[in-house]
Amino acid sequence: MGVTKEQVESSLTSKLNPSHLEVIDMSGGCGAKFSIVIVAEQFEGKRLLERHRMVNGALAEEMKEIHALSITKALTPEQWKQQQESEKSQAAA
Amino acid sequence: MSLGISLQWQLPSVFRSTRASTAESRTPDVSLSLSTAPFGRALRCSTIPNSSILTGNRATRISSIRCLSALDPNLKSTLDKVVTSQKIVLFMKGTKEFPQCGFSNTVVQILKSLNAPFETINILENEALRQGLKEYSSWPTFPQLYIDGEFFGGCDITVEAYKSGELQELLERTLCS
Numbered sequence: 001m002g003v004t005k006e007q008v009e010s011s012l013t014s015k016l017n018p019s020h021l022e023v024i025d026m027s028g029g030c031g032a033k034f035s036i037v038i039v040a041e042q043f044e045g046k047r048l049l050e051r052h053r054m055v056n057g058a059l060a061e062e063m064k065e066i067h068a069l070s071i072t073k074a075l076t077p078e079q080w081k082q083q084q085e086s087e088k089s090q091a092a093a
Numbered sequence: 094m095s096l097g098i099s100l101q102w103q104l105p106s107v108f109r110s111t112r113a114s115t116a117e118s119r120t121p122d123v124s125l126s127l128s129t130a131p132f133g134r135a136l137r138c139s140t141i142p143n144s145s146i147l148t149g150n151r152a153t154r155i156s157s158i159r160c161l162s163a164l165d166p167n168l169k170s171t172l173d174k175v176v177t178s179q180k181i182v183l184f185m186k187g188t189k190e191f192p193q194c195g196f197s198n199t200v201v202q203i204l205k206s207l208n209a210p211f212e213t214i215n216i217l218e219n220e221a222l223r224q225g226l227k228e229y230s231s232w233p234t235f236p237q238l239y240i241d242g243e244f245f246g247g248c249d250i251t252v253e254a255y256k257s258g259e260l261q262e263l264l265e266r267t268l269c270s
Binding site for chain 2: 048049052053056060063068069070071072
């Protein structure tokens with residue numbers, strides 16, 4: 001029962017080819033609740049709603065067993081780079 | 094501005110059923126009453142296709158045409174009316190007063206903080222509605238927020254749009270139109 005973090009990662013990796021991916025199991029290993037940060041080239045030119053739909057679509061099978069999925073970030077590599085840099089400069093300030 | 098939307102289901106067996114697949118394979122009767130809606134009369138959607146009561150409605154929303162099990166044409170047509178009955182409609186777990194899920198609660202709190210008038214529909218009370226909506230919105234989870242008849246997003250998207258100010262802008266535009 002339940003979905004593993006590895007399953008979620010492998011589905012997302014094979015379908016969306018992310019350049020950066022963080023999957024966190026927030027249900028203490030139960031596989032019921034995940035939080036995702038995903039950076040992918042394919043998000044380019046797509047609205048947030050469409051990006052979330054792509055992630056949901058990639059996890060269609062897993063979603064049957066996942067209770068809650070929180071997509072904290074769905075960014076393009078460009079946006080991700082910008083965010084990393086601004087975080088860095090904030091930390092330095 | 095309060096609008097009473099009540100969904101009454103006439104298949105108590107759906108709730109008695111212990112297997113979800115049994116519930117999904119049925120075609121439930123949908124009885125929806127929109128008390129102060131533009132369609133100020135009770136709409137009864139029977140399982141007969143092209144129910145005469147539904148013909149002549151002004152729902153012109155065109156959704157992608159798909160053939161799916163949980164979303165029969167009558168439920169779809171009812172949902173077309175529900176999502177346009179009010180500028181902001183939130184399908185959620187629990188009610189505005191008593192949200193029964195953290196994600197649903199988050200969206201309720203955001204809308205309340207923006208003083209936006211909105212209607213909520215508790216999907217926990219109705220399994221067929223819950224399953225049908227997932228297909229209607231092409232969205233696997235709840236809450237589901239509709240603004241001006243359009244699917245806006247779930248909790249994450251609403252939070253993101255709230256933080257960026259995009260939600261406030263959209264609501265202002267929508268509520269003024």
